[in-house]
Amino acid sequence: MPKLGTALVAGGSLGAGGTLAYNNxxxxxxxxxxxxxxxxxxxxxxxxxxxxxxxxxxxxxxxxxxxxxxxxxxxxxxxxxxxxxxxxxxxxxxxxxxxxxxxxxxxxxxxxxxxxxRTVEGRLQRIKDQKWIKDEADKKDEAYKAIFAIYRYDKTFLAQINSVKGSESANDVNTDAEKGYETLKTWCETNFVSEVKLVEDENLYSYVFWWCKKLDYETTVEEKIQHDYPGWEKESETSGTNSGDPWDSIKGLWQHTYDVFSVVNPSYTSKNNGTDIGATQYLNWCRGILAKKIFDKGVYQKEYLVAKSVCLKREIQYKLGEKKSLKEGIEAYKANGK
Known part of the structure; x- marks a missing residue:
C-alpha cells in the first residue's frame, strides 16, 4: 500500500507538472x-x-x-x-x-x-520623419534646381550625381540648373530605392538627406541671403537716390570696385570705373536681383555674392570697412542699437 500510494502521489504530481509544462x-x-x-x-x-x-x-x-x-x-x-x-x-x-x-x-x-x-528611403525614415522633394505637392522641379544651383560647386556632389547611368554628359560648376537638375532628380529617385545591403559608402545617407529634400527657405536671392546671414536687411527702395541719400551713398561705396559695378551694369565690363552708373541703377538692380530665383542663369554665385553686400542697408555697409566679414558687420550694427 505505501508503495502504491507513493506511486499514485508521484503519478499525480507528474501529471500536474506535465500539464503545467504543456501550458508553458x-x-x-x-x-x-x-x-x-x-x-x-x-x-x-x-x-x-x-x-x-x-x-x-x-x-x-x-x-x-x-x-x-x-x-x-x-x-x-x-x-x-x-x-x-x-x-x-x-x-x-x-x-x-x-x-x-x-x-x-x-x-x-x-x-x-x-x-x-531594405531600402535607403526606408532606413532614412527610421531615423527621422522627412518630406522629400518627390513627395511635394508642387514646384518639385524648382526645388531640385535650387539644390543643384547651390551644390554644383561641391566636387563630391558632382561626382555623385554624375555617376547616374545614362547621363548624357558630366555636370560641372558651369552647368545651368535648368539642365543639371534632371540628373540630380534621377540620382535621388535611384538612390531612394537602392537596397541598404548594396550601399558601400555610409555617407550616401547624408547625401540623400541634404540633396533630395526641399531647402528650408524659399528660393529667391533675398531669401537665400537672409537664410545665410541672419539679421541681414536690405536698403529700402524708397530711401532716395539724390545726393546724400542712401542709394547715392551705396553707389559711392562701390563705383570703383570692378567686380561690383560690372555686374550692376554689364556694359561697363571694359571700363576702369563705374562712376557714371547712377544711384537709380543700383536701386533697380537690387530690386531685380533680390526677386530672382537662385537657380536662374548666372545668378548663383556671381550675382548673389554682389547682392548680399551692395543691396544691404547703408548703415550696415558702413560697418563692412571695419569688420572682416558680413556677419561681423551685421552683428556690430545690431550691437550698436542700429
Missing amino acids: TIPKNIQEALEREGVPFIKSISDVDAKNRAYKAVYLDNKSSIETDISEAKTSADVAYSKISEWCNGQLNSAYSRSVLKANQEKIIKYCSDQVP
Whole structure:
C-alpha cells in the first residue's frame, strides 16, 4: 500500500507538472510564438514616434506590393502606417494556431518585425520623419534646381550625381540648373530605392538627406541671403537716390570696385570705373536681383555674392570697412542699437 500510494502521489504530481509544462510550451498568440524564435516586433517599440516611423519604413520598402496583403495600406506612408499597425496588431494578437502561423508567418515577419529597412528611403525614415522633394505637392522641379544651383560647386556632389547611368554628359560648376537638375532628380529617385545591403559608402545617407529634400527657405536671392546671414536687411527702395541719400551713398561705396559695378551694369565690363552708373541703377538692380530665383542663369554665385553686400542697408555697409566679414558687420550694427 505505501508503495502504491507513493506511486499514485508521484503519478499525480507528474501529471500536474506535465500539464503545467504543456501550458508553458504552447504560445498564447502568434506574437509569442514568433518571439520565441527570436523575431522582434515593431509593436514592442516603446517610443511612439519611433514605432510610427518604423511602420512608415515598412510601407516605403513594400509600397509596390503591400496593398495586395493589406488593402487599406495605400496612398502614402503618412496614411498607410496606421493601417499596417492595425493589421499587425490583429495578426500578432491572434490565438496561436500552427496552421494559421504557417499560412501567415512570411507576411507577418515582412510587415511587422523590427528589422533593418531594405531600402535607403526606408532606413532614412527610421531615423527621422522627412518630406522629400518627390513627395511635394508642387514646384518639385524648382526645388531640385535650387539644390543643384547651390551644390554644383561641391566636387563630391558632382561626382555623385554624375555617376547616374545614362547621363548624357558630366555636370560641372558651369552647368545651368535648368539642365543639371534632371540628373540630380534621377540620382535621388535611384538612390531612394537602392537596397541598404548594396550601399558601400555610409555617407550616401547624408547625401540623400541634404540633396533630395526641399531647402528650408524659399528660393529667391533675398531669401537665400537672409537664410545665410541672419539679421541681414536690405536698403529700402524708397530711401532716395539724390545726393546724400542712401542709394547715392551705396553707389559711392562701390563705383570703383570692378567686380561690383560690372555686374550692376554689364556694359561697363571694359571700363576702369563705374562712376557714371547712377544711384537709380543700383536701386533697380537690387530690386531685380533680390526677386530672382537662385537657380536662374548666372545668378548663383556671381550675382548673389554682389547682392548680399551692395543691396544691404547703408548703415550696415558702413560697418563692412571695419569688420572682416558680413556677419561681423551685421552683428556690430545690431550691437550698436542700429
